[in-house]
Amino acid sequence: PKETAVYSRKDVSEHNCRETGIWVTYMDGVYDVSDFVAIHPGGERILLAAGKAIDPFWAVFSIHMTKETRELLETYRIGTLLPRDQDPTYKEEPSGLEKLFANEPERDPSLKVLAKTPCNAEADVKNLETFITPNEKFYVRNHLPVPVVDPECYRLTVEGPGIPDDFELSLDDLKQKLPKYSVTATMQCAGNRRKEMHEKIPVKGLQWQSGAISNAVWTGVRLRDVLEYAGYKMPDYGSEEKFPGDVEHVVFDGLEGYGASIPAEKAFNPRGDVLLAYEMNGEPIPRDHGYPLRAVIPGVVAARSVKWLSKISLSEEESQSHWQQRDYKGFNPSADLASSDYSKSQSIQELPVQSSITTPTIGEDLKAENGFVTVKGYAIAGGGRAINRVDISSDGGKTWTDATLHPPNQSRGRTWAWTQWEAKIPVNNCKEMELVCKAVDESYNTQPDSFDGIYNVRGVLVSAWQRIKTKIVN
Ligand code: MTE
Ligand code: MO
Numbered sequence: 001p002k003e004t005a006v007y008s009r010k011d012v013s014e015h016n017c018r019e020t021g022i023w024v025t026y027m028d029g030v031y032d033v034s035d036f037v038a039i040h041p042g043g044e045r046i047l048l049a050a051g052k053a054i055d056p057f058w059a060v061f062s063i064h065m066t067k068e069t070r071e072l073l074e075t076y077r078i079g080t081l082l083p084r085d086q087d088p089t090y091k092e093e094p095s096g097l098e099k100l101f102a103n104e105p106e107r108d109p110s111l112k113v114l115a116k117t118p119c120n121a122e123a124d125v126k127n128l129e130t131f132i133t134p135n136e137k138f139y140v141r142n143h144l145p146v147p148v149v150d151p152e153c154y155r156l157t158v159e160g161p162g163i164p165d166d167f168e169l170s171l172d173d174l175k176q177k178l179p180k181y182s183v184t185a186t187m188q189c190a191g192n193r194r195k196e197m198h199e200k201i202p203v204k205g206l207q208w209q210s211g212a213i214s215n216a217v218w219t220g221v222r223l224r225d226v227l228e229y230a231g232y233k234m235p236d237y238g239s240e241e242k243f244p245g246d247v248e249h250v251v252f253d254g255l256e257g258y259g260a261s262i263p264a265e266k267a268f269n270p271r272g273d274v275l276l277a278y279e280m281n282g283e284p285i286p287r288d289h290g291y292p293l294r295a296v297i298p299g300v301v302a303a304r305s306v307k308w309l310s311k312i313s314l315s316e317e318e319s320q321s322h323w324q325q326r327d328y329k330g331f332n333p334s335a336d337l338a339s340s341d342y343s344k345s346q347s348i349q350e351l352p353v354q355s356s357i358t359t360p361t362i363g364e365d366l367k368a369e370n371g372f373v374t375v376k377g378y379a380i381a382g383g384g385r386a387i388n389r390v391d392i393s394s395d396g397g398k399t400w401t402d403a404t405l406h407p408p409n410q411s412r413g414r415t416w417a418w419t420q421w422e423a424k425i426p427v428n429n430c431k432e433m434e435l436v437c438k439a440v441d442e443s444y445n446t447q448p449d450s451f452d453g454i455y456n457v458r459g460v461l462v463s464a465w466q467r468i469k470t471k472i473v474n
Helices: 009-013 043-049 055-060 067-074 096-100 171-177 194-200 223-230 264-268
Strands: 005-007 021-026 029-032 077-081 112-115 120-122 155-159 168-170 181-188 213-222 249-254 259-263 275-280 294-296 309-315 354-359 372-380 387-393 404-406 419-426 432-441 466-473
Touching: 009 021, 021 043, 021 055, 043 055, 043 096, 055 096, 155 223, 168 171, 171 275, 213 223, 223 264, 223 275, 223 309, 249 264, 259 264, 294 309, 354 432, 354 466, 372 387, 372 432, 387 404, 387 419, 419 432
Parallel strands: 005 077, 155 309
Antiparallel strands: 021 029, 029 077, 112 120, 155 168, 181 213, 213 275, 249 259, 249 309, 275 294, 354 372, 372 419, 387 432, 404 419, 432 466
């Protein structure tokens, strides 16, 4: 049988297009995937590895490469690699992975890169001490390569009850046919501050410190307006038991394969301020942040603000994407990866109240002036709730003082932007301080004092009191 055939890397490399047939290798196996490409959804991606090893892609597209995919692939096996070519350090030039990420945008050197491909880079917290984060200083969290989009060809598809089949909008349609609207909203990743939790008990995920958060003015069109324009009968908010067409969720798909959804309740609420933004801080949205169009879901975890938006669907169900179903959910502190039952846990939407110290950062000394040191930071609540108070301690949490708040000028229930704060702390001859911050929102929600009760193995929803030790210098 031909499955026992042995091929060299060179043999495989000669089968790299439709004409020659498309071969790939995976571990020591050689596969003719010409037909797989047509059958498997997302199968085109394998073309990037035509004539080469797909192993590197397994890591990036691990969510597409399920057990079933693996089994399917096995049915295309035509042989085995020559033993001398099985060396895992074997490297082609340039690798498929490099090609996949060949069109990434330039990034500001101030960003702290946790992973390059796909790009995960946190903001320098010192750049989080202004109310608006400049575009190039804004944290970047990508799950896949940044798509290259031609604005002329770009179309947004909208699907739902009452909406004609194949309904599409161009960028010009969005800009010209619908009113322009701006919202100042803070984006915060579900994994912000994960490193602190990890240092108590290890978690699985990128080690974000306090910089997976940033604030911008987003400008574009209101999602409500787009849906109404497309033909959906927008409900008089709150007047009906069910939304027209039994819609329960609004699902967003990104051009590169990411997807997420939000409850229709949030999407349709005229006071929910959900936008499809084409500008960020007065400029076209930069490529890393979703050019040419991104969903902006104020008051909700940033994972739902889908970038490079290609499709909106009104649905009875949540997004079926990996990131809605199998990620971004919380579990009890004893659940491990295997026992975390994703079908039973609710997807994260509004985040718990959060705060962090930006001055000093870890390892930074504080200079005493006239017997005081100045501590600074940010605080943010979920769901548009305002920050009511930020409490600061300089003795590890025994005694507290109120920070001075700089709240955004936003109305009750629509406080989508963070509150920056500062506190002057008397030094009293201290040489060292253990600073602690915690915020209280307008519903008197507050942060837990430790990580014990909120620990979860993926390290999301990290909102325990933040503690930073600092030396005082004169
Ligand atoms: N949208 C798409 N299409 N692809 C992505 O990888 N990442 C999400 C969200 N939207 C993501 C996406 C996550 S987890 C976060 S935290 C925010 O985008 C990050 O937005 P930013 O890179 O503009 O800071
Ligand atoms: Mo995120």
